Amino acid sequence: MTTAETMKQAETSDNSSREWIEKEHKYYQGTFKRNLVMERGEGVRVWDADGKVYLDLVAGIATNVLGHAHPAVVQAIIEQAQQLVHVSNLYINKRQVDLAEQLYNVSGGMRSFFSNSGAEANEGAIKLARKYGRVNRNGAYGIISMDRSFHGRTLATTAATGQKKYQDTWAPLPDGFKQVPFNDLDALKAATDEQTAGVLIEAMQGEGGIHAASTEYMQGLRAWCDAQNLILICDEVQAGMGRTGKFFSWEHMGIRPDIVTMAKGLAGGVPIGAMLAAPRADIFEPGDHGTTFGGNPIACAAGVATMKTILGEDLVGHSAQLGDYLDKRLHELAEKHSGMMSDIRGLGLMRAFDLAEPRAQDVMDRALERGMLITNAGPSTIRFVPPLIIQQSDLDEAMGKLDAALAAL
Numbered sequence: 001m002t003t004a005e006t007m008k009q010a011e012t013s014d015n016s017s018r019e020w021i022e023k024e025h026k027y028y029q030g031t032f033k034r035n036l037v038m039e040r041g042e043g044v045r046v047w048d049a050d051g052k053v054y055l056d057l058v059a060g061i062a063t064n065v066l067g068h069a070h071p072a073v074v075q076a077i078i079e080q081a082q083q084l085v086h087v088s089n090l091y092i093n094k095r096q097v098d099l100a101e102q103l104y105n106v107s108g109g110m111r112s113f114f115s116n117s118g119a120e121a122n123e124g125a126i127k128l129a130r131k132y133g134r135v136n137r138n139g140a141y142g143i144i145s146m147d148r149s150f151h152g153r154t155l156a157t158t159a160a161t162g163q164k165k166y167q168d169t170w171a172p173l174p175d176g177f178k179q180v181p182f183n184d185l186d187a188l189k190a191a192t193d194e195q196t197a198g199v200l201i202e203a204m205q206g207e208g209g210i211h212a213a214s215t216e217y218m219q220g221l222r223a224w225c226d227a228q229n230l231i232l233i234c235d236e237v238q239a240g241m242g243r244t245g246k247f248f249s250w251e252h253m254g255i256r257p258d259i260v261t262m263a264k265g266l267a268g269g270v271p272i273g274a275m276l277a278a279p280r281a282d283i284f285e286p287g288d289h290g291t292t293f294g295g296n297p298i299a300c301a302a303g304v305a306t307m308k309t310i311l312g313e314d315l316v317g318h319s320a321q322l323g324d325y326l327d328k329r330l331h332e333l334a335e336k337h338s339g340m341m342s343d344i345r346g347l348g349l350m351r352a353f354d355l356a357e358p359r360a361q362d363v364m365d366r367a368l369e370r371g372m373l374i375t376n377a378g379p380s381t382i383r384f385v386p387p388l389i390i391q392q393s394d395l396d397e398a399m400g401k402l403d404a405a406l407a408a409l
């Protein structure tokens, strides 16, 4: 069969989920365990290939911050595609500069480097901290990160990720990484040595189960980094873009990092990563780092539109407000399902609760049957990272479905 005939066959074949699942198993590597075929989305809802609609509280794992098919993002992509799709980083592209300017303004004067993902943004941050250590701390190169953290799937970010399950298979991992308990300043101080170049932390841990660092800890950490001439890197890949009710989660703790990494929601669902550096750490020179696609015009146009919408419509304040409402509704549910739910926690629209038993998958399955997508963080934790455009009525609907899902366990 010619390529054209194969493509024609793909276009005309059965649209049912069952057929697509079979084809996925045949043609796609077994990296993901999944059985739901998504067809389209609009706002806070997605439709599968069989036409069933779901209320989407996963949002592409904290990525579709403006929901699905937001007109501002769609329009920006179309217009940019008609003008310039790619030019490489040999040349300046205007949307890249526009997005860097927006990030400069929200970060209080940090300059950007764009990549394609959160892991890549963290790789850039690790390289920049290492360069700082080489130049300004007698050749130091080590990165201290936190237990329960998640920083990506490349080898270096796997080495920085404080969860054994992500590390074990890939030994030997790159040298120069160690983890310490989260929120424990003494442990961090004890782990710091002459080889340490910087500290990498999610001020609000995502994959590790929605745990916020305390203000006291983050302020102590900032002071320690200043005193020891270390670079403080905040990974805002999941918690940034207003998700916690502040644009960056570290704003809750009244500190400012030297390097910030972002990705996920930055371009409303189009692949992008960003590594922002404050003047102290901003020491990359031509040739130190690079990328073919990072900061691509389409991704940056989508990023500019996403940023404009978030700031213009105060979705950061909305996230804080709706997050409080979600918290209240979760507490009501916990009273009703007493003994089943505990430790309701989080900030803004980044929330979680624990189940008495490791049955997160069962809760997700029961929710799915009732037309709702929710996700977990480990076997006993249900996590909420919905689009920031979600409304109170959507959350009411979600709590109704969760109530029914818990009752059906």
Ligand SMILES: Cc1ncc(COP(=O)(O)O)c(C=O)c1O
Pocket (backbone or CB within 6 Å): 116, 117, 118, 119, 120, 122, 150, 151, 152, 153, 202, 206, 207, 235, 236, 237, 238, 239, 263, 264
């Ligand atoms: C805090 C954090 N950092 C980094 C990453 C990795 O991002 P990506 O999957 O875009 O490489 C993630 C992904 O979940 C994350 O939550």
